[in-house]
Each structure stands twice: as structure tokens, then as C-alpha cells.
Amino acid sequence: MLRVVLANIRAHRARLVAVSLAVLLAVAFMSATLILGSSMRATLQHSLGQDYxxxxxxxxxxxxxxxxxxxxxxxxxxxxxxxxxxxxxxxxxxxxxxxxxxxxxxxxxxxxxxxxxxxxxxxxxxxxxxxxxxxxxxxxxxxxxxxxxxxxxxxxxxxxxxxxxxxxxxxxxxxxxxxxxxxxxxxxxxxxxxxxxxxxxxxxxxxxxxxxxxxxxxxxxxxxxxxxxxxxxxxxxxxxxxxxxxxxxxxxxxxxxxxxxxxxxxxxxxxxxxGAADVLTLVMLAFVAIAMLVAALVIANTFAVIVAQRARELALLRCLGASSGQVRGSVLLEALVMAAVASVVGVLVAIGLMLGLVAIGNAGGLGGTLGVFGMDWTAVVIPILVGIVLTLVAALAPAREATRVSPLAAMRPLDAARASTRAGALRLVAGLVLFFGGFALLGVAAFLVGQAELALLVALGGSALSAVGAIMLAIFVVPRLIGWLGRLISARVPGRLAALNSVRNPRRTAATATALLIGVTLVATVYTGAEVARATFNQGLDEEYPVDVVVTLPALDESGEAVALDAAAFDRIAAIDGVEGLTPMRSAYFQEGDGRVWEAWAVDAREYDAVSRVAPVRLEGGAVTMADPPKNGEITLGGETMMDDASAEETTLRALRGGAPDSVLLVSPETLGQLPESQAGDGALLRLSDGLDFLQINEIRTQITELLPTSFVGGAALERAVFEQIITTLLLIVTGLLAVAIVIAVIGVGNTLSLSVIERTRENALLRALGLTRAQLRWTLANEAILLSVVAAVAGVVLGVAYGYLGARSVLNSVGEVSFAIPWAALGVVLVLAALAGLLASVLPARRAARLSPIAGLAVA
Known part of the structure; x- marks a missing residue:
């Protein structure tokens, strides 16, 4: 049988492309994620840990x-x-x-x-x-x-x-x-x-x-x-x-x-x-687990198509004396050979992809985020083993199906599972339990606080269960959705035929839609998860560091004279490209009774609100506004003891909660005058335009230093840019991998449509004989693909948004309050591309169906 299997692989390489790409995608995704984790740590070791x-x-x-x-x-x-x-x-x-x-x-x-x-x-x-x-x-x-x-x-x-x-x-x-x-x-x-x-x-x-x-x-x-x-x-x-x-x-x-x-x-x-060690790697590993589950389903669907297409070949083997075990073994052996080759290629693709991204990162100024390539043996061995095992497990059901082909079997449609039968009822009940039970676990994981690892495990389990439930329910839900949508395009003959054909075989319809559903769900999951992570990190930064750039001048110059505010320099700073707002302030240091040193900013409330990224602040006379005021609502301040001429006096003020940075007190200019004597210097608070990258922000800081050479420039703008670079880089990686997932889905749709064409050869020939033109036949299959694609894409987006938000929340809940965000523009593009992908998948099957003459089609046994 080995020679038969190898000969079969050589003779029919094209039909193994789909399942090979599915394995390659899963293995490349896993390997790239492991390499990404190693590369990020190597980059951090190379940057944050450079000095030691x-x-x-x-x-x-x-x-x-x-x-x-x-x-x-x-x-x-x-x-x-x-x-x-x-x-x-x-x-x-x-x-x-x-x-x-x-x-x-x-x-x-x-x-x-x-x-x-x-x-x-x-x-x-x-x-x-x-x-x-x-x-x-x-x-x-x-x-x-x-x-x-x-x-x-x-x-x-x-x-x-x-x-x-x-x-x-x-x-x-x-x-x-x-x-x-x-x-x-x-x-x-x-x-x-x-x-x-x-x-x-x-x-x-x-x-x-x-x-x-x-x-x-x-x-x-x-x-x-x-x-x-x-x-x-x-x-x-x-x-x-x-x-x-x-x-x-x-x-x-x-x-x-x-x-x-x-x-x-x-x-x-x-x-x-x-805010949490390796949190982004954990998020990526969660997506890898989902991708592995999805890949297994794609592999199973594609092998089912391959087995159905080989029905006559398998029947001939049985007629020549092959046993059921040999036929089943031939399918599994074919899966093993294909999986081994595809897994090795997947690892090589992942290595090449990561090497390319590191090179792009270094060339584009992202070396601080992903500037060093790092890889250990786990990124090679584990993905290859997982790819082989995943393929063999996914091919078990199609292999068993192959043994049911009797020597006299011919190509015929599979019976649909119906809820009225015992098997159909069990499938419906099991699907409902798994789907809603899985989402219940996801909901629990999303609200587990302070238990990141447990929340991740629960979320993974819930995602897997609900995904299996969704696949089981697809045979009942997808045909009905397609039937409802099909009424909108049933005005002409191709539309009516497409609507009828799409729901005639629920099992085949569900399998076809599932291929695209999987890809769209994963894409929507990743984009939603990334958007939630981005919004959450930005919200945390806004609360902790609400001001983008802080410019402070020394209180005294080298001669001991007070440094005067250079209003003209501040005007030039406000005119720098990328600076949206500027407000002057005075800064002084004071010491609390427990020894903690606070920096006080004397600002105008309205002007501060114009540069702050949080809610408006309230400044009152005789009070300070701070991020986390004492429980008694008061704070006692004295002159900073590090200054030789610091005052020994102390002043007690009311403490209000508001949008102040950590270790900073916001006061009105009048309140600053009531505090103990302390050297105060002038400064400015800046708000920068959104979307600036690390290099642009650093250039702004450089220009400020040139205008005010003795100033100190700080703030959260650089940290915000680094976070944006991390999210953008990871999203770029995932998008590249999930683009392959969409290709896999397109090939899967094409394969199942090809099987549908084979099954309906005589029917299509009869329609042609009754007057249906080649163009109408092609448009019938195109409409069928569009119906399947649109339903699968919409369902995938809905599921992906739910998975993405709940999954990201389960990981980020331990960091702080999680923001809700939906990437509307990205999801809109996904819907359009998914519909176009389904249409593209119908091209080859439609051309094959249109080429067959009515006489030749009716002659098929």
C-alpha cells in the first residue's frame, strides 16, 4: 500500500494543496508565535537589559x-x-x-x-x-x-x-x-x-x-x-x-x-x-490554541472532500482485494506523509517570516520592539509534532468514511442530518450544550480578577467547546440563514437555483460554509482582541500619565538667579509640528509627613483640561487634586527637605480625586502660594497629535531641548508610542498568518464546490439540455458561493467579536479595567474580502461545470 499511496500523492498533488496549506498554516502560526516570544525576550535582553x-x-x-x-x-x-x-x-x-x-x-x-x-x-x-x-x-x-x-x-x-x-x-x-x-x-x-x-x-x-x-x-x-x-x-x-x-x-x-x-x-x-509580564505572548498563545482547533476542522473537511472525490478509486482498490483496514491505513498514511512535509515547510516559513519581520523592524526603526531574532528547539520540534498529530486525528473520521465505500459504490450525495432523527436530535442538543456552555466558561474567565493563568485556561477551554458547538450547530443554522438570504436573490433563474442548491444538502452546505467561517472568525477574533488590548493599554496610560510631554525648567541658574519664563520659546514649542496644545505651569517639590516627595503643578484648570487625556479636573482653593487621595481626604505638606533653605512649616490641604499623574499634585496658582516655601520653576505641559511614532516623538523632544537647553523633557508620549509599536507589530504578524487562513478557506470552499459539481453532474447536464446557458450555470454557482460566503462571514464576525473581547478580557483583567472596543473599519473590510473570496472560489468549479456538454453529463452513470 505504501507504493500505492506514494504514487497517488504524486499523481494527485493538486488535491492535497488545501490540506497541506491548512497544516502549514497551523504549524507556521505556532512556530512563529514561539519564535516571536523568544525574539521579543532576546530583543528586550538586547535593549532593556543591554547594560547588564x-x-x-x-x-x-x-x-x-x-x-x-x-x-x-x-x-x-x-x-x-x-x-x-x-x-x-x-x-x-x-x-x-x-x-x-x-x-x-x-x-x-x-x-x-x-x-x-x-x-x-x-x-x-x-x-x-x-x-x-x-x-x-x-x-x-x-x-x-x-x-x-x-x-x-x-x-x-x-x-x-x-x-x-x-x-x-x-x-x-x-x-x-x-x-x-x-x-x-x-x-x-x-x-x-x-x-x-x-x-x-x-x-x-x-x-x-x-x-x-x-x-x-x-x-x-x-x-x-x-x-x-x-x-x-x-x-x-x-x-x-x-x-x-x-x-x-x-x-x-x-x-x-x-x-x-x-x-x-x-x-x-x-x-x-x-503592566504584566509576557501578557502579549499569552494572548498570542491563546490565538494559537484557537488556530489549532480551527485547522483540525479545516483538515477534516478537506480530507472528507478528498475521500468523496476518490470514491471510485477506493471502490476499485476494494475490488482488487484491499481490505477495509488497508484502505483506512492508506488514507492515514497519505495524511502522515503530507503532514510531515507540510509541517517542516511550515516551520521554515515561520523562520523566514520572523527573520523578515526582524529585518523590517530594524530597517524601519522598530528594533526596540522586535530587533533580535531568537529561537530555541521548542519552536521547531513541538510545532512539527503537533502538526503531524493534528493531521492524523483530523483524518480519522474521513479514513473511517473511506472504509464504508463498497466495491459497487458510486458518487452520491451524503444524507443530511435532521433534527427529527435520533442522531440529528443528539447532535442538536450536544451542539447547543457545547456552544452555550463554552460561552458561559468564557464569560466566567472574562471576570476572573487576579488569576491570569486560570482565566486563560478557562477561556481556552470555553473557546474550544463553543467552537465545536458552533460547528455542530452549523448544519442546522447555516442552511436556514442561507434560505432566508436566498429569497433576496431569487428573482432570476440562477438566483433561484443557487438558493435551492445551497439548502438541498445541509451537511455539504455546512461543511462549505464552515471553511470560510473558521477563517473569518479567527481574523475577527484577532483584530477585536488587538483593539481591546490597544484601548485598554491606552486607557491605563491615560489614567497614569495623562500628559504627553512635560517640560520643566530649573528654579535657579548657575549664578543662583531665578530662571525666568521664556514665553517666546514656549510659543515656538507650541508651533512644532505634532504639538496640538500647550499650557504653562509652575512646578515645585514638597514632602509629605511620611517622607514621600510630591511634585506640585500649578495650572489653570481649563488650560490643563486642554492638554490632559482624562476627564476634566477640579481645582479649588486650599485643596490639591491627586490620582489617589488619602482616605481621610487630607494631605500635609512641608518644604522639600533636600533643599538647604527649605521651610520647616507644614500646611494641611484638602485632597480631591482627579486626573493627576502619579506622584503629582495639581493645584491652582493661588494654592501654590499658600504652601510652605519651596523653590519653584516654570514649565509647560504638552499634548501631541495622535498616531505619532517613536521617532517623531523623539524628534519633538529634541526640538524642545534645542529651544530650552536647560530644560528637562519627560512625559508618557514615548511609552505610548512603544505600546502602539508592540500592538502594531504583533497585529502585522498575525494578519500575515491569518491572510493564509483566508487562502485556506478559499481553497476549502473551492474543494467543496468542486465536490458539489461532481455530485450534480447529471443534474447540471439536464438543466443545460432544458435551456440553461453556460453563463447562467456559472452565475448559479457564483450566487451559491456568495450566499455561503456572506452567511459565513457575518456569522464569523459576530463570533469573532465575542471571542476577541471575552478572550482579551480574560487575559487583561488582571492588569486593570478592560475597555470595550470594536475595530469597525477592519471588520467591514473582512466582510467584503470574505464575500470576494467566496466568489473567487467558485471560478474553477463553475468553469469545470460549464465545459461539460449536456450529452456527456447525462451519460455519467
Missing amino acids: AQADLVVVEDPEAQYTEEEIDSGAAPGAEDLEKLERAVSEVPGVAEVFVPRALDIAIGSGDVQQIFELRQLAPESFRDVTVTEGRLPEASDEVVMWDTVAEQFGLEPGAQLEITSYAGTADDSAQAEAKPATVVGVLETSRNPFAAGQPVIIGAPSGIEHFAAAPENVRMDYGTPAQILLDPSADPDAARAAIAEALPKLPGFHPTLQTPDDLLSERLEGYT
Whole structure:
């Protein structure tokens, strides 16, 4: 039988294209998703974790550390001696090969009235270094520095440029006393891949440069953006070394350290960045599970068509002595060979697709989202095994059907399942139970809070059950829907014939519609889920960071004089392309009784509402507006203790709930004047146009810095752009894969229509003999395909919206409040394309039917 199977595959390759593509799609989808997860983590390791990717362990602040009131009040922070103490304590532990404690220094570059505040960072030792020199070389002498290419371009610097660097201690008096020292730019580096670091005014000096430029040892501080890093001796026991290092870590002023692995730290930062670690990968895996179920149904339907088309061939094999087991085995063997080849090709397609997307991402400035290709063995082996098993399971029912072909069997329509029969009634009841029971589970999963993994499992189970129920009910529902819709096109003969033919065989009609229903449902599910995720993330960002860009000026200049508001510069900022609104504000810092420092923004309520992305705020005299006010409705503020001249007075104000960013208090200008004395600086709040990408927003920030060199530019616009890039990139990936799903559906519709043409050969010939023209026969089949496609597309969109919203809600519920959103435009396009796809699927079967002459058709036995 093996030779028969292989010969059959070679002779009839074309009819295996549909099922091969179904397997290829499922395997490619799964493999691409696994590669996507690996690539995203590799990209994050390459970007967020760039500064500590070479380390075995990192030293970070203990999130559970308990600080004394004295430490909080003093505002103490580790100095140069403390950092040396930490480095010495760790390096003395057995098993430690090398330690790097990053140091930083706040500096001012320039002279006179033109100065720019920078952060001078220490170049990491070679063992921990991950930098690329684009021009010049790395710094070696203490007075040599390098900078990122974006910073060099922004300030017009290149290797050989001379700078004047002054140690900046945070107050004008200290900075004025510091001596300006010359420095030489010796190189330019590729900008850090870390999206949080990119765009920041940073230069990098030699290890001895920090002490060289520091006016005093106490000016040297920790580099809070880069953790201390440890390399272990390859021969050391990692667990024992980690325990010994943890025991040796000293407590420093304002910094109680703890140990983590780079991967753990990366996971924490990722969780804080997205709101939930790997949440998007979980969403993708949910879609993969749905795709696997859908692919199994498509495979089963397509093999059923293949078996029906081979009825005479199977009958001939039985006449030649083949047993039922051999016939069944031949079908399964054919499925196995085809699945193995298609699965391997599917994995190769997934690898090629992901390599292409990574290349496109890097070329298009999306490297921070998907810039590194990552893959492990699971992305190859598991999808291939799943593809083979999936195909064999899906082919079991058609294989059993093949054994029912008797030697005298001829091609004839299958009997329709009717609700009046025992089997039909059981199918109807089972379908209703599975469909509504599955959606009930989906509803439960959608409202499970704080149990993301359980909610995902329940949602997957509910989706699978309801999908099976929908397929079982299709034989009862689809023909009725087609019958109702068919009345609209029954004015002419082709329309009447199409309406009658579509409902004559409910089983064949349901199988035909199911192929397209599956593809449309999956497309609608993905687009709805992505739209819900996008709306939810944007809503969360709006509530946490309602202002796109915040521009703040220092309270005092280098001479100790108050920095005056440059109204002309603000007017030029408001005129920058992409800036929709700007409102001025004054910013000052105050300390609450428990030591928490708040930034207060004095704004006009109406002007703030014009730039805020949340509901209008209420500002009252003697009150502050904040995101989460204390339960007693009051807050007590004093002058910021970090300022030498801070007031010891305290003022108690009413606390109102409103659209303020975290750690920010909104007050009226009059209320700011009632608060304890604290140095206040001018600033502005900006709202940007919707739809700007990361590069456009970064360009706006650069232009603002050029107009106000001493300003600090912050806000949530960059984070919002990163979220948009993530959603857009993932949607691009899924759309590419689901475009293949629609192709599979078109081929499935074409195959089942071909079977319908074969079944009705004599009938079509009789109609031709009675006067039906070839054009009318082709239009009859086209109308039949349109009826099937429109019904399947509408049903698929309805199901897809329900699956997408409930599925996304089950995953995102633990993040916060989930928004309801429907991608109307995308779904409209899906409906139109689905109808056109069904029409396209009828072309070849209609041409085949029209070619057959009435005499030849009537002669078919």
C-alpha cells in the first residue's frame, strides 16, 4: 500500500494543496508565535537589559527594605566611599571573578549663560561592556569622553571636539564654586538600545573620569539606571557563591542592596513596563490554541472532500482485494506523509517570516520592539509534532468514511442530518450544550480578577467547546440563514437555483460554509482582541500619565538667579509640528509627613483640561487634586527637605480625586502660594497629535531641548508610542498568518464546490439540455458561493467579536479595567474580502461545470 499511496500523492498533488496549506498554516502560526516570544525576550535582553546582559548577578535595591525615619529625613544616598565599600565587599567573596559598580556624576557642559545639564557615566570594564563604536575610539585618559550618536548629532559634536565640564551638585552655589575642566570627545557610540535611556543627555567617560571631573567625592553617586554587576568564576558553585555574596552585601546610606539574576531583573522591568509580564505572548498563545482547533476542522473537511472525490478509486482498490483496514491505513498514511512535509515547510516559513519581520523592524526603526531574532528547539520540534498529530486525528473520521465505500459504490450525495432523527436530535442538543456552555466558561474567565493563568485556561477551554458547538450547530443554522438570504436573490433563474442548491444538502452546505467561517472568525477574533488590548493599554496610560510631554525648567541658574519664563520659546514649542496644545505651569517639590516627595503643578484648570487625556479636573482653593487621595481626604505638606533653605512649616490641604499623574499634585496658582516655601520653576505641559511614532516623538523632544537647553523633557508620549509599536507589530504578524487562513478557506470552499459539481453532474447536464446557458450555470454557482460566503462571514464576525473581547478580557483583567472596543473599519473590510473570496472560489468549479456538454453529463452513470 505504501507504493500505492506514494504514487497517488504524486499523481494527485493538486488535491492535497488545501490540506497541506491548512497544516502549514497551523504549524507556521505556532512556530512563529514561539519564535516571536523568544525574539521579543532576546530583543528586550538586547535593549532593556543591554547594560547588564554580560553579568551573572546584579545588585539592586531591595524592594522590601525598611528605611529608618532618619534615613528618609536625611535624604542620604551612597557616595564614592560607599560604592567602594560595596565593590570591595563583593570582590572578596570566594567565587567572584569581577565586580563593576557603575558610578555617575551630574555635570554642566558649556560656559556662561549657555550650559546643558548632562549625566556623566562610567565606561564599563571590557567584561561587562556592550557598546559599538561608530566613530573614533573609547576613552582612555581621565579627560576623554564619548557620547551616543543621537546626542552627538543633537549637539553638533564629533571626535576632536573640545568641551568644558563643570561638576553640577544640584544647587547653583555649589556649581558656581566648581572648576570647569576641559574634556575631549574621542569617539561616538551607537545609541543605547534601551528605550528609557535613548534620548537622554548622557556622555560616557573613562573609569577615572568620574573622580577627575567631580568637584568633591560626595558629588559622585550611583548610576541608578545601571545595576552593579558581578561575574562569577566558571569553576564556582553558582548557588553557593550567590548565598555568600548576599551575606556579604553591606547596607549603604539610602540603599539596601539585594541580589538578582539579569533575567529576573529583566522580567521585573518588563512587568513594570507593560503592566504584566509576557501578557502579549499569552494572548498570542491563546490565538494559537484557537488556530489549532480551527485547522483540525479545516483538515477534516478537506480530507472528507478528498475521500468523496476518490470514491471510485477506493471502490476499485476494494475490488482488487484491499481490505477495509488497508484502505483506512492508506488514507492515514497519505495524511502522515503530507503532514510531515507540510509541517517542516511550515516551520521554515515561520523562520523566514520572523527573520523578515526582524529585518523590517530594524530597517524601519522598530528594533526596540522586535530587533533580535531568537529561537530555541521548542519552536521547531513541538510545532512539527503537533502538526503531524493534528493531521492524523483530523483524518480519522474521513479514513473511517473511506472504509464504508463498497466495491459497487458510486458518487452520491451524503444524507443530511435532521433534527427529527435520533442522531440529528443528539447532535442538536450536544451542539447547543457545547456552544452555550463554552460561552458561559468564557464569560466566567472574562471576570476572573487576579488569576491570569486560570482565566486563560478557562477561556481556552470555553473557546474550544463553543467552537465545536458552533460547528455542530452549523448544519442546522447555516442552511436556514442561507434560505432566508436566498429569497433576496431569487428573482432570476440562477438566483433561484443557487438558493435551492445551497439548502438541498445541509451537511455539504455546512461543511462549505464552515471553511470560510473558521477563517473569518479567527481574523475577527484577532483584530477585536488587538483593539481591546490597544484601548485598554491606552486607557491605563491615560489614567497614569495623562500628559504627553512635560517640560520643566530649573528654579535657579548657575549664578543662583531665578530662571525666568521664556514665553517666546514656549510659543515656538507650541508651533512644532505634532504639538496640538500647550499650557504653562509652575512646578515645585514638597514632602509629605511620611517622607514621600510630591511634585506640585500649578495650572489653570481649563488650560490643563486642554492638554490632559482624562476627564476634566477640579481645582479649588486650599485643596490639591491627586490620582489617589488619602482616605481621610487630607494631605500635609512641608518644604522639600533636600533643599538647604527649605521651610520647616507644614500646611494641611484638602485632597480631591482627579486626573493627576502619579506622584503629582495639581493645584491652582493661588494654592501654590499658600504652601510652605519651596523653590519653584516654570514649565509647560504638552499634548501631541495622535498616531505619532517613536521617532517623531523623539524628534519633538529634541526640538524642545534645542529651544530650552536647560530644560528637562519627560512625559508618557514615548511609552505610548512603544505600546502602539508592540500592538502594531504583533497585529502585522498575525494578519500575515491569518491572510493564509483566508487562502485556506478559499481553497476549502473551492474543494467543496468542486465536490458539489461532481455530485450534480447529471443534474447540471439536464438543466443545460432544458435551456440553461453556460453563463447562467456559472452565475448559479457564483450566487451559491456568495450566499455561503456572506452567511459565513457575518456569522464569523459576530463570533469573532465575542471571542476577541471575552478572550482579551480574560487575559487583561488582571492588569486593570478592560475597555470595550470594536475595530469597525477592519471588520467591514473582512466582510467584503470574505464575500470576494467566496466568489473567487467558485471560478474553477463553475468553469469545470460549464465545459461539460449536456450529452456527456447525462451519460455519467
